[in-house]
Amino acid sequence: MTSHTGPDRGRYYVPDPSAYPFVLTASLVAVIVGVWGYLEEKHIGLLPVLVGAALALFIIFRWFRKVTLESESGVYSPQVDRTYRWGMSLFIFSEVMFFGAFFGALFYARQLSLPWLSGEGAKSATSLFLWSGFENEWPSNGPANIGGDFETIPEWGVPFLNTVLLVTSSFTVTWAHHALKENRRNLCIAWMWGTVVLGATFLYFQVGEYIEAYQHLNLTLGSGIYGSTFFMLTGFHGLHVTLGTLMLFVITLRLMAGHFKPDYHFGFEGVAWYWHFVDVVWIGLFTFVYVL
Amino acid sequence: MVKWKQGSRWVCGIGLIFSGAALGAAYDPGHWNMPVGVTDISREVFARHMLIFWVCVAIGVVVFGFMFYSVFAHRRSRHPRPAHFHESTTVEIIWTIIPFVILVIMAIPAAGTLIKMEDARNSELSVKITGYQWKWHYDYVDQGVNFFSTLHADSNRARQLNSGIDPRSVPNYLLEVDHRLVLPVGKKIRFLLTANDVIHAWWVPDLAVKKDAVPGFINELWTRIERPGLYRGVCAELCGRDHGFMPIVVEAVEPDVFEKWLAAKKTGQDLPVGRGSAAGTQVAAADPVSAAPKEKPVPSVAVPAVKPADLSKDELMKQGENVYNTLCGACHQATGQGLPPTFPALVGSKIVNGPAEAHIRHTLKGKNLMPPFAHLSDADIAAALTYERNAWGHDAGIVQPAAVAAARK
Amino acid sequence: MTQDAHRHDHHGPVQLKDGVVPYLMRWITTTNHKDLGTLYLLFSVFMFMVGGLMSLVIRAELWGPGLQYVNPEFFNQMTTLHALVMIFGGVMPAFVGLANWMVPMMIGCSDLALPRVNNWGFWILPFAFTLLLSTLFLPGGGPAGGWTMYPPLVLQTGNAFPFLIFAVHLMGISSITGAINVAVTILNMRAPGMTLLKMPLFAWTWLVTAYLLIATMPVLAGAVTMLLTDKYFGTRFFSAAGGGDPVLFQHVFWFFGHPEVYILILPAFGVVSTILPTFARKPLFGYDSMVYAVASIAFLSFIVWAHHMFTVGMPLAGELFFMFATMLIAVPTGVKVFNWVATLWRGSLTFETPMLFALAFVFLFTIGGFSGLMLAIAPADFQYHDTYFVVAHFHYVLVPGAVFAIIAAVYYWIPKWTGVRYNETLGQLHFWLSAVFINLTFFPQHFAGLAGMQRRVPDYAIAFTDFNVWSSVGAFGFFVAQFLMLYNFARCVWFRQGRPRVPARVWEGAHGLEWTVPSPPPYHTFEIPPRVPETEVTATHDDVDPLTHVKQHA
Numbered sequence A: 001m002t003s004h005t006g007p008d009r010g011r012y013y014v015p016d017p018s019a020y021p022f023v024l025t026a027s028l029v030a031v032i033v034g035v036w037g038y039l040e041e042k043h044i045g046l047l048p049v050l051v052g053a054a055l056a057l058f059i060i061f062r063w064f065r066k067v068t069l070e071s072e073s074g075v076y077s078p079q080v081d082r083t084y085r086w087g088m089s090l091f092i093f094s095e096v097m098f099f100g101a102f103f104g105a106l107f108y109a110r111q112l113s114l115p116w117l118s119g120e121g122a123k124s125a126t127s128l129f130l131w132s133g134f135e136n137e138w139p140s141n142g143p144a145n146i147g148g149d150f151e152t153i154p155e156w157g158v159p160f161l162n163t164v165l166l167v168t169s170s171f172t173v174t175w176a177h178h179a180l181k182e183n184r185r186n187l188c189i190a191w192m193w194g195t196v197v198l199g200a201t202f203l204y205f206q207v208g209e210y211i212e213a214y215q216h217l218n219l220t221l222g223s224g225i226y227g228s229t230f231f232m233l234t235g236f237h238g239l240h241v242t243l244g245t246l247m248l249f250v251i252t253l254r255l256m257a258g259h260f261k262p263d264y265h266f267g268f269e270g271v272a273w274y275w276h277f278v279d280v281v282w283i284g285l286f287t288f289v290y291v292l
Numbered sequence B: 001m002v003k004w005k006q007g008s009r010w011v012c013g014i015g016l017i018f019s020g021a022a023l024g025a026a027y028d029p030g031h032w033n034m035p036v037g038v039t040d041i042s043r044e045v046f047a048r049h050m051l052i053f054w055v056c057v058a059i060g061v062v063v064f065g066f067m068f069y070s071v072f073a074h075r076r077s078r079h080p081r082p083a084h085f086h087e088s089t090t091v092e093i094i095w096t097i098i099p100f101v102i103l104v105i106m107a108i109p110a111a112g113t114l115i116k117m118e119d120a121r122n123s124e125l126s127v128k129i130t131g132y133q134w135k136w137h138y139d140y141v142d143q144g145v146n147f148f149s150t151l152h153a154d155s156n157r158a159r160q161l162n163s164g165i166d167p168r169s170v171p172n173y174l175l176e177v178d179h180r181l182v183l184p185v186g187k188k189i190r191f192l193l194t195a196n197d198v199i200h201a202w203w204v205p206d207l208a209v210k211k212d213a214v215p216g217f218i219n220e221l222w223t224r225i226e227r228p229g230l231y232r233g234v235c236a237e238l239c240g241r242d243h244g245f246m247p248i249v250v251e252a253v254e255p256d257v258f259e260k261w262l263a264a265k266k267t268g269q270d271l272p273v274g275r276g277s278a279a280g281t282q283v284a285a286a287d288p289v290s291a292a293p294k295e296k297p298v299p300s301v302a303v304p305a306v307k308p309a310d311l312s313k314d315e316l317m318k319q320g321e322n323v324y325n326t327l328c329g330a331c332h333q334a335t336g337q338g339l340p341p342t343f344p345a346l347v348g349s350k351i352v353n354g355p356a357e358a359h360i361r362h363t364l365k366g367k368n369l370m371p372p373f374a375h376l377s378d379a380d381i382a383a384a385l386t387y388e389r390n391a392w393g394h395d396a397g398i399v400q401p402a403a404v405a406a407a408r409k
Numbered sequence C: 001m002t003q004d005a006h007r008h009d010h011h012g013p014v015q016l017k018d019g020v021v022p023y024l025m026r027w028i029t030t031t032n033h034k035d036l037g038t039l040y041l042l043f044s045v046f047m048f049m050v051g052g053l054m055s056l057v058i059r060a061e062l063w064g065p066g067l068q069y070v071n072p073e074f075f076n077q078m079t080t081l082h083a084l085v086m087i088f089g090g091v092m093p094a095f096v097g098l099a100n101w102m103v104p105m106m107i108g109c110s111d112l113a114l115p116r117v118n119n120w121g122f123w124i125l126p127f128a129f130t131l132l133l134s135t136l137f138l139p140g141g142g143p144a145g146g147w148t149m150y151p152p153l154v155l156q157t158g159n160a161f162p163f164l165i166f167a168v169h170l171m172g173i174s175s176i177t178g179a180i181n182v183a184v185t186i187l188n189m190r191a192p193g194m195t196l197l198k199m200p201l202f203a204w205t206w207l208v209t210a211y212l213l214i215a216t217m218p219v220l221a222g223a224v225t226m227l228l229t230d231k232y233f234g235t236r237f238f239s240a241a242g243g244g245d246p247v248l249f250q251h252v253f254w255f256f257g258h259p260e261v262y263i264l265i266l267p268a269f270g271v272v273s274t275i276l277p278t279f280a281r282k283p284l285f286g287y288d289s290m291v292y293a294v295a296s297i298a299f300l301s302f303i304v305w306a307h308h309m310f311t312v313g314m315p316l317a318g319e320l321f322f323m324f325a326t327m328l329i330a331v332p333t334g335v336k337v338f339n340w341v342a343t344l345w346r347g348s349l350t351f352e353t354p355m356l357f358a359l360a361f362v363f364l365f366t367i368g369g370f371s372g373l374m375l376a377i378a379p380a381d382f383q384y385h386d387t388y389f390v391v392a393h394f395h396y397v398l399v400p401g402a403v404f405a406i407i408a409a410v411y412y413w414i415p416k417w418t419g420v421r422y423n424e425t426l427g428q429l430h431f432w433l434s435a436v437f438i439n440l441t442f443f444p445q446h447f448a449g450l451a452g453m454q455r456r457v458p459d460y461a462i463a464f465t466d467f468n469v470w471s472s473v474g475a476f477g478f479f480v481a482q483f484l485m486l487y488n489f490a491r492c493v494w495f496r497q498g499r500p501r502v503p504a505r506v507w508e509g510a511h512g513l514e515w516t517v518p519s520p521p522p523y524h525t526f527e528i529p530p531r532v533p534e535t536e537v538t539a540t541h542d543d544v545d546p547l548t549h550v551k552q553h554a
């Protein structure tokens, strides 16, 4: 048995038993049951959703707090640090694949199903017998004009502005990182606030865009394949921006509380990676959903 | 050296067992293998199937030969001191390249067959096939003839849970339909395949055609049948509860017989072309699944309804029970209890016990998951509705064919 | 903090005698890889039994033509849930459990890299499967659209639908967290001297499997999310009327689904590559090429998915591409089979139960692989597709493939875990019964399929009766035979008082770090990473006198 005080560099930190994961799952299941009630019209009310969500948020908060305290108390060896790096990279990889499924749907619709429905390629009989007169053009809500005529968001308006915002925020978070490494904490915090504000502004504009789409353009989730891919892709991206902004916010508060050292701050870096990932996805979105 | 001799004996022995099993599998007359079929393509497909099969057998004989030899000869009691070798780049390269070459040799003819199968150009007859839950609709596109084809009533009765009917007593159990798809031999026939509700797949093994029927899209496939006969198939894509009960029967006949059948069909008659007709003599020989007893032309579900006069309640109930159990019972169940929540119970239903007009309209037009039944005759519909309105303790009056005819207008 | 962390070192884990509640809490809150490995394995045994019972419902109904016991709707629910339970509840958790137990002991580290996340990954599973199986009690019953969940059919699912989707989401989270954990452990936690190319193959296959999981489970999550929004929120991904395509789902699903089948088999390859050298008393032949083969299989698995969809009406070029790519997989898989045979060649073989299962694996998996290769020939697949020939194919690779490997692994390592031997006679009996019955179950299905019996039907034409009778007899026999194994293992786990303890190196031909710690191993092993001795890992076996065992017994 080696010394019980201070970080033990030879030993990998194995945390105590923890009830967080179990309770977290239980609370997620409560949410699921509530959502099931809503979807299947079982009128079991909002209670399970609210309780479950509140409990889940509370556990997530406690869990991250615990990790933060462990990290700050110095029990993590460099090997633990590397674990978090690998872990975060792999997690981001899985996120990329998640978006991949929806991008795949978009490409499939544009390159294959719409041309087929309009009689191009191998399935000429499809349009002849089922959807005569349907022309393949993008945007499209399909041969049955599902959801009625709609307009799309002009890409060089708000979406372009949002692109600028997000790309800028990727820079500001990098500058914050450099400042942290040079131990210029105040500068770092300032850049971080800048990043948080940029993220929040992005979200503000996106919400505005959605309202515009629903109220004036008749562009909804139900607008055929265009509406489906548009809202699912931008929606999941927006969800990730929301999470990212929250995480940046927490990191900023932690910086203000004196956490992180110039040479030891993976919590910070992990969130920055995540933010870059969100940014890259957006560039893909801007290109394939809005522009092309 | 002695060892090697023994080894080869083992290898040969095991090889023999395997090829024996394989031979049995391939040539047993009891239909253990894929049918050779009655088209150019089906024979090619069969050849590809057998080629790859024998290649696998051969590789298996070698690999398992070595393995079992080792198990036998290198067991500890005979071979107490293990060798130590554990690496050889040369053999790794060899046994990477040999399988690769074998695969290339197999891929070439397979690709050739595939290319032929996908070429549906220059067809002489087009049939549009639409899959429904759980029946097929056939439309001779340029002939103006179309009809539904469902599981034959005998099979349908026998296949109910605890029906008490021995399936073995039903000829061609689950492989017979009420209206067969009649096709001419020797002509290139193009099928245009689609579906109305969910994905189905149209498969007739003897023609070596199987393709999915996807709602909203049309897939093309083709065949050129060489011999008259009855060729049976099934829906091959899970399509819900009665997926197992939507068979396909293709009746291939000489072109002149086909023309006659078609002409009759246009006037609303069903000309029997099965056994007993001109083409019938060859039928049994080519029929793969059923070395069947007497093939007789199958009547439609109910008596064809050319009866203008009103029917008695008894007549309606009798015919209605039949129609109901064949068609409606698939969803609403023979008990009328349905399968809630998807398929509502009819027992106590407001529609069933309410005004007849709404009931008729509902049945003609369908609603959501319930398909329209406008293709049935007035009498069939009247009978089914009468049955619904008087079975299970209901007492909601009878429906006459004339009422259905009126509702159609 | 540190003090807390090491509290358990002083007095082992909580035992039942310390009180029921603390004992339950130990399992609920544990961060110990051995505890979690045990939980995973127990869960998987339970799920195997549930899935097995469902398969018995299927086989009972298929015992003869006509409908005897269940209506078609319930039959389809059984088929669907059988597959989901077996794959996501049986095989995958079993392999994660084995990874939990063995990977840290094989590469010399104290625990998995993220112990709390590990706990989460496990405890999601019981919840997910409770949701999934509870659908059987909902009005309208469970999902019945097949484990492949093709729309539009699956959209007809009633009340069960949201639970199906969310259960899949939960399983996805569990698999992804588990996979990240294993991958990070292998990449970051190896003991000094344990280079990647010295790792036991089990660790290698798991590393590759973890990457497959991380890459594909999110895609499945995306696919089922689109189902959910198509059903409830008006999107039209899978409806032609809105410009989508039902077949789009199949592409996304199989982009996950095909790598998934290798997720089920790669760890099995690892197990077999571990067991064969032990009982052949000869190092694994072609270690490097085994590693490359696994990597190539994993790579190829991403470009073959549409071989499940040859009949959907793909353009010709697509069919040709997917046919060729699929056939290619036989090459690296062949390399593995050949290397296994070469490992046996001129070894000194004994046939303890794990070895028997491993040998049966090589034999029967290869037969399953052969039928897979037949399926890959697209023109012939038009005839095979959606028939019992396919069912026979995948059960050969899954049951005498993946499941036999799991069983072999447990026989192999359970003396290490518990410190006592299983009963060898019972083990041998269990093997022979299993081997005979499993072939009786699935071999006739090849013939039924070729003769024209389609899958997913509760009833069939008279001509297929004989095949189905054999198959059903085999299924019941196989299921019953498994109780021999369960009894045998239960003896090791719960009733081991007074039986002789095994040495650290349970099998005299075994090599690797796990055999250097006592049996059973202490609650925490390798808290201080060991220095890896050259011979332990490269296992040239110079240190073993193959005759020791014989001498001892003489």
Ligand code: HEA
Residues within 6 Å of the ligand: B055, B056, B059, B063, B099, B100, B102, B103, C148, C261, C262, C264, C265, C307, C308, C326, C327, C329, C330, C331, C333, C334, C335, C337, C365, C366, C367, C368, C369, C370, C371, C372, C373, C375, C376, C377, C381, C384, C385, C386, C390, C393, C394, C397, C398, C401, C402
């Ligand atoms: C563990 C799971 C597992 C594994 C390992 C495999 C392995 C393979 N599978 Fe299988 N497969 C499934 C599980 C698996 N499969 C499942 C679950 C389904 C059905 C899903 C559903 O529809 O529900 C399926 C379906 C399936 C299909 C679709 C059939 C259809 O629906 O029409 C195809 C088609 O190509 C296929 C092919 C293959 C091939 C080529 C391999 C190859 O990897 C096999 C390679 C191995 C060998 C070939 C043997 C050893 C090699 C040698 C000895 C070398 C020399 C050999 C030669 C050169 C011939 N599989």
Ligand code: HEA
Residues within 6 Å of the ligand: C041, C044, C045, C048, C049, C051, C052, C055, C056, C058, C059, C079, C080, C082, C083, C084, C086, C087, C090, C091, C094, C145, C146, C147, C148, C391, C395, C398, C399, C402, C403, C406, C407, C410, C441, C455, C456, C457, C458, C471, C475, C478, C479, C482
């Ligand atoms: C891993 C996956 C797996 C396993 C193990 C099995 C096991 C079995 N399966 Fe199944 N099956 C599938 C995956 C699997 N299956 C899939 C994917 C489908 C397709 C579904 C669809 O069409 O949608 C299918 C479909 C399917 C059908 C076709 C249904 C249809 O088309 O309608 C049939 C019919 O006979 C069947 C039978 C059986 C039988 C008799 C077994 C028996 O082998 C079962 C016997 C019991 C066991 C194997 C448990 C033994 C193991 C243990 C007790 C645990 C040991 C573990 C430790 C010690 C840790 N299965």
Ligand code: CUA
Residues within 6 Å of the ligand: B131, B132, B134, B199, B200, B201, B235, B236, B237, B238, B239, B240, B242, B243, B244, B246
């Ligand atoms: Cu229609 Cu299966």
Ligand SMILES: [Cu+2]
Residues within 6 Å of the ligand: C257, C258, C261, C304, C305, C307, C308
């Ligand atoms: Cu596959």
